Structure formats: structure tokens, C-alpha cells
Amino acid sequence: MRYRFVDTHKKTWPISLMCRVLDVATSGYYDWRRRPESDRSRLNRVLDTQIQRIHREHKQRYGASRITVELRDRGFSCSENRIARHMHKLGLKGIQAKKFKRTPDSNHNRPIAPDLINQDFTAVAANRKWVSDLTYIWTDEGWLYLAVIMDLYSRAIIGWSMGKRMTQQLMCYALRMALFRRGFPRGVIIHSDRGSQYCSKAYQRLIKVMGLRCSMGRRATCYEGLPHERSECIGYNAAMESFFHLLKVELIHRERYFTRQSAKGAIVEYIEVY
Numbered sequence: 001m002r003y004r005f006v007d008t009h010k011k012t013w014p015i016s017l018m019c020r021v022l023d024v025a026t027s028g029y030y031d032w033r034r035r036p037e038s039d040r041s042r043l044n045r046v047l048d049t050q051i052q053r054i055h056r057e058h059k060q061r062y063g064a065s066r067i068t069v070e071l072r073d074r075g076f077s078c079s080e081n082r083i084a085r086h087m088h089k090l091g092l093k094g095i096q097a098k099k100f101k102r103t104p105d106s107n108h109n110r111p112i113a114p115d116l117i118n119q120d121f122t123a124v125a126a127n128r129k130w131v132s133d134l135t136y137i138w139t140d141e142g143w144l145y146l147a148v149i150m151d152l153y154s155r156a157i158i159g160w161s162m163g164k165r166m167t168q169q170l171m172c173y174a175l176r177m178a179l180f181r182r183g184f185p186r187g188v189i190i191h192s193d194r195g196s197q198y199c200s201k202a203y204q205r206l207i208k209v210m211g212l213r214c215s216m217g218r219r220a221t222c223y224e225g226l227p228h229e230r231s232e233c234i235g236y237n238a239a240m241e242s243f244f245h246l247l248k249v250e251l252i253h254r255e256r257y258f259t260r261q262s263a264k265g266a267i268v269e270y271i272e273v274y
Contacts, residue, residue, distance in 0.1 A: 003032040048086055050076065055092050061250040063087075063094025095249055111199060116215035117191045121239040123153040127185040130158070130178060132171065132192045133240035135247070137267070139257040146267060147171050149178040149190075150240055157243070157271050158182060162264050168200035175203070179210055186211035193217050193237050 002022045006015060006029050019026045054070050055062060062070065064084040071078055087093060123129040129152040137144045147170045149159035159178030161170050175190070190212045192198040198216065207214050217237050251270050257263035 003029050113214040113216040116189050126153045127188050129189045131240045135244045137263050139260050139263050141260050144260045144263050147174040149174050168197045168202045171197050171203050189213045189215050191215040
């Protein structure tokens with residue numbers, strides 16, 4: 001490692017000076033240069049380069065597990081433990097999760113739809129089950145509210161809407177975008193929590209007119225095994241809460257947004273591009 005450091009920085013500092021500081025013989029460095037690089041050493045060097053590239057491309061969001069998957073997609077067969085060791089050596093790590101809390105507004109007397117999902121957040125084909133949820137992002141101008149629709153088959157975000165007020169129209173706009181993008185399918189289960197916006201007349205009328213099936217989760221129950229997320233008592237919309245957790249950890253908590261517009265731009269880039 002010391003010889004490699006000398007070789008990497010030989011255009012910056014004199015070789016003799018670096019060897020003296022690192023307590024290695026100058027002759028030993030030149031002997032090392034003449035020896036052919038082993039296959040394992042060459043592979044480790046290439047692996048380090050790929051790990052650093054993936055970590056940089058994903059803006060430090062990826063930890064060892066997701067970098068391992070990405071490397072396999074690129075033709076590198078490595079264990080997650082090996083990638084974790086290399087990341088530790090390189091001083092790299094994924095963004096650490098922060099506590100995530102949601103507070104649905106379910107204290108109302110409006111009609112509640114039955115739970116058609118029953119914690120089965122999987123789908124056998126597209127446009128069978130959609131889930132919707134709402135979160136909020138702080139900016140220096142005040143809160144920005146984000147409503148999102150996800151297709152459970154691919155976990156793709158197919159509809160979204162943002163605004164400075166948490167209104168029933170916010171959910172309606174997100175649902176209209178999803179319907180337009182998917183060609184206005186009928187019979188889709190659209191699942192949400194029991195928030196007042198989802199029980200509103202405008203939202204329920206849109207669901208009925210477009211031939212969708214409304215589903216609302218029961219009150220929170222302990223649910224295990226959410227991807228990329230801690231297990232805790234949530235359960236009534238686990239797939240959407242998992243997405244919002246990633247959004248907050250990988251984007252929102254890393255920035256200060258001076259305006260709602262700047263927050264909107266970052267969120268649109270995350271959803272539509274990243």
C-alpha cells in the first residue's frame with residue numbers, strides 16, 4: 001500500500017522524500033515497480049475504481065448491498081462482504097437513515113373504504129394495484145406537500161402532485177396523472193390510508209367515474225421486512241412509506257431548500273430521472 005501511494009503521487013512529491021516519510025526503502029519501491037502486478041491485485045484495483053464510480057454516480061446514496069447488485073449487473077461477481085471491506089478501506093459509506101415519522105389525518109367522520117390490499121403489497125401485473133400517500137417537505141418558504149401514486153407491480157411512481165396546501169385536489173391531480181400515463185385503465189385497486197383528503201367527495205367521485213376500486217388501510221399494525229427501511233408499526237401503506245423513507249434519506253434530509261420551487265425541482269429529478 002505504501003509503495004502504491006508513492007507511485008500514485010510521484011508527480012506531486014519526490015520519490016525519495018515520500019519513501020523517507022513512509023519509512024520504506026527507495027530501492028524497495030523500484031523493485032516493487034519491476035515486479036508484475038498479480039491478477040488479484042489488478043482485480044482489486046479495478047473493483048475499487050468501479051465502487052468509487054458507482055458511489056459517485058448515485059450521489060453517495062448506495063451502500064454495500066446496492067453497490068453489490070449494481071456490480072453484478074456490470075459483470076463483476078463479488079460478495080457483499082467483500083464490497084463492504086473495500087468500501088471501508090476507501091472510506092465510503094451509504095447515507096445513513098434518519099427516523100421517519102408520518103401523521104395521517106384520520107380523525108374525521110367521512111365514509112371509510114374496505115381494505116382490499118390486506119398488507120399484500122405485491123401485484124402479478126401492471127395496473128392491478130396502485131397505492132397513494134402524502135408527505136411534506138420543509139422549505140424556507142414553508143411546507144411543500146407531495147402526493148404520489150405507485151404501481152405495486154414495478155414500484156414505479158406513475159403520478160405525483162405538489163403544492164403549498166394539503167388539499168383534496170392535490171390527491172386528485174396525482175391520480176389524474178397516473179390515469180393519463182397508464183391509458184385510463186379500469187378496475188385498478190387504488191389503496192391509501194384513511195386521511196380526510198382520500199375520503200373527500202372530489203377524490204371519491206374521481207375514483208368512481210374512472211372505474212377504480214377504492215381501498216383504505218386499517219389502523220397501523222406491526223409490519224416486518226420493509227425493503228431499505230426499519231421495521232416498526234406502520235403496515236397500512238408499507239410500500240409507499242418505504243418510498244418516502246428513501247426520498248427523505250437520499251434527498252430531502254441532505255439539502256436545505258430556500259424556496260418551494262427549488263424543492264420541487266429536486267423532487268421531480270429524483271422521481272422522473274433518478
